[in-house]
Amino acid sequence: MIIDILTHTPLWVWGILAALVVLGLKQTRDRQLSPVRLTVLPLIFIGLSLSGLLRIAAGLPLAIGTWACGFACVALLLRQALAVPRARWSAATQTVHVPGSWLPLVLIVGLFLMKYGVGVTLAIHPEQGVDPMFNGACEFVYGLFAGLFWFRSRSLRAVVPAGGEASAVALRQNPLP
Numbered sequence: 001m002i003i004d005i006l007t008h009t010p011l012w013v014w015g016i017l018a019a020l021v022v023l024g025l026k027q028t029r030d031r032q033l034s035p036v037r038l039t040v041l042p043l044i045f046i047g048l049s050l051s052g053l054l055r056i057a058a059g060l061p062l063a064i065g066t067w068a069c070g071f072a073c074v075a076l077l078l079r080q081a082l083a084v085p086r087a088r089w090s091a092a093t094q095t096v097h098v099p100g101s102w103l104p105l106v107l108i109v110g111l112f113l114m115k116y117g118v119g120v121t122l123a124i125h126p127e128q129g130v131d132p133m134f135n136g137a138c139e140f141v142y143g144l145f146a147g148l149f150w151f152r153s154r155s156l157r158a159v160v161p162a163g164g165e166a167s168a169v170a171l172r173q174n175p176l177p
Helices: 002-008 011-026 035-056 060-078 103-124 126-130 132-157 164-173
Strands: 031-033 088-090 095-098
Touching: 011 103, 031 035, 035 060, 035 095, 035 103, 035 132, 060 132, 095 132, 103 126, 103 132, 126 132
Parallel strands: none
Antiparallel strands: 031 095, 088 095
């Protein structure tokens, strides 16, 4: 059965997985990121989390509430654990030094596997699409992933001093001669 699932998965899905793994592996190395880049990537993955939610949501208000509960759990229980202690702001380059970490790779692949697993489950057992327990669990886990991406990004943005992002934008618009 596993072989059937894997062989019937469209090739483009494996291409997306490969691209996500490459993106996650890049996160394992130290790098310099602008304040804007610290926000864009997590927003993309939060969007993917919400797209997964919309695929299974039977009742949108309840689904969003369940998703928000997962997000809130991260805020209450894991926010401090997602802090990146060695991240630091560079006034000279107007970037944040982000130390390499395996956590983004784990989160990126984890969200992919969640979406893939839900897709496979619904393809094999479409009746699960109306099961409130299945939907609620998926919605909650999608909220957890969104919270994990958001609060890790938020901890990195916290090292940007007030006005740091504005000065970075001004510097790009008016480069030094």
